[in-house]
Amino acid sequence: MVFSTLFSAALGLAFVPSTLGGVLPICPRDVAAVCSSLNTNFGTSIAQSTEPEYAGLRTENCVPQSPFLYRPHRSETAWRTPACIFRPSSASDLQDVVTVLVGSNTPFAIRSGGHSPDPHAANIDGGVLIDLSLFNTVTYDAINNVAVIGAGLRWGEVYSQLALHNVTVVGGRVLDVGVGGLLLGSGLSYLSDLYGLACDNVVNFEVVLADGSLVNANAVDNPELFWSLKGGGNNFGIVTAFTLTTIADRQVWGGLKLYDIEYLPDLYTAMLEYQTAAEKDLYANLMLQGFITSSGAAVQLNLIYFKDEVAPAAFAPFYSIPTTADTTTLSSFTDFLATQGPAMFPPRVDWHSSSFEPNADVYSAIHDIVTSSAELSTITGVTSGTLAFGVQPITTNLIEQGILKGGNALGLSNVNQTWHVIDLGWQSSADDTTVHTAAKTMKEDIIAAAVGESVDLDYIFANDASWDQDVFGSYGSVNIARLKAAQAIYDPTEVFQRLVPGGFKLPPTV
Ligand SMILES: Cc1cc2nc3c(=O)[nH]c(=O)nc-3n(C[C@H](O)[C@H](O)[C@H](O)COP(=O)(O)OP(=O)(O)OC[C@H]3O[C@@H](n4cnc5c(N)ncnc54)[C@H](O)[C@@H]3O)c2cc1C
Ligand SMILES: *[C@@H]1O[C@H](CO)[C@@H](O)[C@H](O)[C@H]1NC(C)=O
Numbered sequence: 001m002v003f004s005t006l007f008s009a010a011l012g013l014a015f016v017p018s019t020l021g022g023v024l025p026i027c028p029r030d031v032a033a034v035c036s037s038l039n040t041n042f043g044t045s046i047a048q049s050t051e052p053e054y055a056g057l058r059t060e061n062c063v064p065q066s067p068f069l070y071r072p073h074r075s076e077t078a079w080r081t082p083a084c085i086f087r088p089s090s091a092s093d094l095q096d097v098v099t100v101l102v103g104s105n106t107p108f109a110i111r112s113g114g115h116s117p118d119p120h121a122a123n124i125d126g127g128v129l130i131d132l133s134l135f136n137t138v139t140y141d142a143i144n145n146v147a148v149i150g151a152g153l154r155w156g157e158v159y160s161q162l163a164l165h166n167v168t169v170v171g172g173r174v175l176d177v178g179v180g181g182l183l184l185g186s187g188l189s190y191l192s193d194l195y196g197l198a199c200d201n202v203v204n205f206e207v208v209l210a211d212g213s214l215v216n217a218n219a220v221d222n223p224e225l226f227w228s229l230k231g232g233g234n235n236f237g238i239v240t241a242f243t244l245t246t247i248a249d250r251q252v253w254g255g256l257k258l259y260d261i262e263y264l265p266d267l268y269t270a271m272l273e274y275q276t277a278a279e280k281d282l283y284a285n286l287m288l289q290g291f292i293t294s295s296g297a298a299v300q301l302n303l304i305y306f307k308d309e310v311a312p313a314a315f316a317p318f319y320s321i322p323t324t325a326d327t328t329t330l331s332s333f334t335d336f337l338a339t340q341g342p343a344m345f346p347p348r349v350d351w352h353s354s355s356f357e358p359n360a361d362v363y364s365a366i367h368d369i370v371t372s373s374a375e376l377s378t379i380t381g382v383t384s385g386t387l388a389f390g391v392q393p394i395t396t397n398l399i400e401q402g403i404l405k406g407g408n409a410l411g412l413s414n415v416n417q418t419w420h421v422i423d424l425g426w427q428s429s430a431d432d433t434t435v436h437t438a439a440k441t442m443k444e445d446i447i448a449a450a451v452g453e454s455v456d457l458d459y460i461f462a463n464d465a466s467w468d469q470d471v472f473g474s475y476g477s478v479n480i481a482r483l484k485a486a487q488a489i490y491d492p493t494e495v496f497q498r499l500v501p502g503g504f505k506l507p508p509t510v
């Protein structure tokens, strides 16, 4: 830390001793001075608001150099005005800058793929935005069957790099999504029933901690940090690279079936049958999603069978329902994923998550809520108002795989379950509150239906949760206590609570 101490002394900044317990007061600060000093020392990796690349990086929308390095925040709700933007190209630069930010009490945000629609999760007004997009390499280790994946990559780039070696990983279902946020929020993959959540397949995290040190977290080194990062979001450090177990690519059967909305009740019935089969086939995976706007509606079933077999029995409950389109075909898993590009959706996004055990009456209640509630009219009544609603079936094998691979912080109940999501899209910031409030009511009505049938579950899937949902609360008090204990070791002055305001946060120390 010699360099950093000198550096902050040169800045005239008081150094905050990291040995102080409890929450430190935030001293008056001058972020502009911090930015201009960082600019002197880190030149091209700092974008100041006066520099041409700033506008593109603020929204990540305008710099067209590479389809994978510069993509918009998925949602315009996340466009902010940081004082400056730091794009580290090495872990050591990141370590030095973290030390300066902590020493000067400068608020900051951490961004990987920018796919969280939460307005403040991965961007910041007035503070420093740390953009990880230059941590963009994939290194495959064929001997150990692992790949080291840069935290700023999108899944599409990961899959295409790994395809050169005929392997894949348990990762995102949509190519455009970022590696960092998906893995730290747990990560639901088409392979999760077989192999567990994406985070369960991480064997090492390389992390910059609040004190500027760079550490590995795995089953042997820093095991409590390893456990905590599997669901811990941005509460413990900045992850620079993830090492994931690789899986041989293979021929699979999969694609998309489209339906008229009138078949939604039949699709829920088929879903329940699929989820409650005596022996659920773990190679089968799917997601059912409906879309409603003021001008139309449709239902889409994404399905994938991780074997070289056409129309397997696992999906039998769905086969008799008439489709309007069907793209299912045999291909490699990588080629199947390549068809899962980003969907067309309006520019502003919000989503709300809930979980429950599969139940016919709950699905029937959801059907009514999503097709005929007052909230639906509110949402489809705003400009480009779009409601999407999705059923993601989760089996107990997913949960057991997580335990086998070292456990995670999520506190999942060992039952077969549904992770339900309501997605909203719309056009204008004037409608942000209207849409959020209507969707929140829909989510609460769905939870009430599940409570009414005694099948509600506490778990809130971070990657589908709205900014006001209590994700960490849903992990349960035992896991929160364990996370707080890890925090006391790895971030004793709670830098990631005080200076990184965005994203889902551990509860404060009482
Ligand atoms: C079209 C679409 C498809 C999706 N599909 C899936 C899916 O199949 N499975 C699934 O699980 N989720 C899915 N998601 C949800 C997605 O996982 C979350 O939105 C996730 O937060 C995106 O990660 P990101 O890196 O792009 O996000 P960002 O917005 O960059 O980050 C999200 C949060 O993670 C933190 N963070 C990111 N990287 C780091 C890091 N390296 N160190 C510390 N903190 C970090 C940020 O500070 C922020 O709080 C999807 C989202 C979209 C829009
Ligand atoms: C990948 O698989 C293809 C087709 O089976 C084969 O031709 C190729 O040699 C394999 N590549 C590697 C790196 O194993």
Ligand SMILES: *[C@@H]1O[C@H](CO)[C@@H](O)[C@H](O)[C@H]1NC(C)=O
Residues within 6 Å of the ligand: 275, 276, 277, 278, 279, 280, 395, 396, 414, 415, 416
């Ligand atoms: C979950 O479902 C599978 C198969 O559908 C079944 O074998 C298993 O017993 C169920 N688990 C529990 C805890 O009910």
